[in-house]
Amino acid sequence: DIVLTQSPALAVSLEQRATISCKTSQNVDNYGISYMHWYQQKPGQQPKLLIYEGSNLASGIPARFSGSGSGTDFTLTIDPVEADDIATYYCQQSKDYPPTFGGGTKLELK
Amino acid sequence: QVQLKESGPGLVQPSRTLSLTCTVSGFSLTSYGVSWVRQPPGKGLEWIAAIWSGGSTDYNSALKSRLSISRDTSKSQVLLKMNSLQTEDTAMYFCAIFNYGSYYFDYWGQGVMVTVSS
Numbered sequence: 001d002i003v004l005t006q007s008p009a010l011a012v013s014l015e016q017r018a019t020i021s022c023k024t025s026q027n028v029d030n031y032g033i034s035y036m037h038w039y040q041q042k043p044g045q046q047p048k049l050l051i052y053e054g055s056n057l058a059s060g061i062p063a064r065f066s067g068s069g070s071g072t073d074f075t076l077t078i079d080p081v082e083a084d085d086i087a088t089y090y091c092q093q094s095k096d097y098p099p100t101f102g103g104g105t106k107l108e109l110k
Numbered sequence: 111q112v113q114l115k116e117s118g119p120g121l122v123q124p125s126r127t128l129s130l131t132c133t134v135s136g137f138s139l140t141s142y143g144v145s146w147v148r149q150p151p152g153k154g155l156e157w158i159a160a161i162w163s164g165g166s167t168d169y170n171s172a173l174k175s176r177l178s179i180s181r182d183t184s185k186s187q188v189l190l191k192m193n194s195l196q197t198e199d200t201a202m203y204f205c206a207i208f209n210y211g212s213y214y215f216d217y218w219g220q221g222v223m224v225t226v227s228s
Contacts, residue, residue: 007139031167033212035212035213037212037213037214037215045220046204046206046218046220046221047155047204047215047216047218048221049215049216049217050121050212051216052209052212058216072227090155092155092214092215093215094212094214097168098157098170098171098172099157099213099214101154101155101157102154103154103158105156109185
């Protein structure tokens with residue numbers, strides 16, 4: 001299975017930029033598409049899709065969120081961070097079966 | 111609007127079989143795939159199984175021998191059965207629309223907590 005590695009936590013100040021990284025054990029690109037997706041999960045809630053295929057913003061997601069990267073290194077950027085963005089963020093790959101998730105990065109306030 | 115709602119027993123004894131139901135609205139099971147994903151308390155996410163719009167199924171190979179996913183399109187329901195439950199199967203179980211082609215999870219239900227304990 002492809003392993004996704006995320007830092008457990010990231011401390012950020014409101015109105016600053018947060019960059020959350022995800023590294024994969026294998027290349028998750030194929031024919032120009034990055035099979036990397038990002039989710040936000042708040043305590044007691046279900047995950048919510050933020051970014052699909054590396055950089056595409058999901059429906060209804062604010063433009064403060066963006067995704068970038070290719071191959072084995074990907075980044076979710078939130079700029080500027082708002083109080084409502086405090087949550088845990090998960091990356092997920094779908095290049096190979098089974099689809100797998102990173103361990104999550106908990107975004108905390110400084 | 112699109113909605114998914116999970117239901118299940120809450121508490122299951124070890125070695126027994128778990129049966130979960132995902133009832134959907136706002137879309138047709140013959141047009142979209144649905145997956146189950148679980149999350150142990152305080153831990154990350156694990157994909158379990160999927161059933162596609164045409165009725166074909168996929169399973170996580172690590173769990174495949176214990177799983178069965180099916181659907182009842184007349185009731186707009188996706189059913190998951192997992193046998194030989196152990197304490198490590200204690201988790202929140204979510205169902206989600208599973209995008210065909212890029213294989214990401216579009217919309218998620220609120221989840222149902224399953225505790226395996228005697």
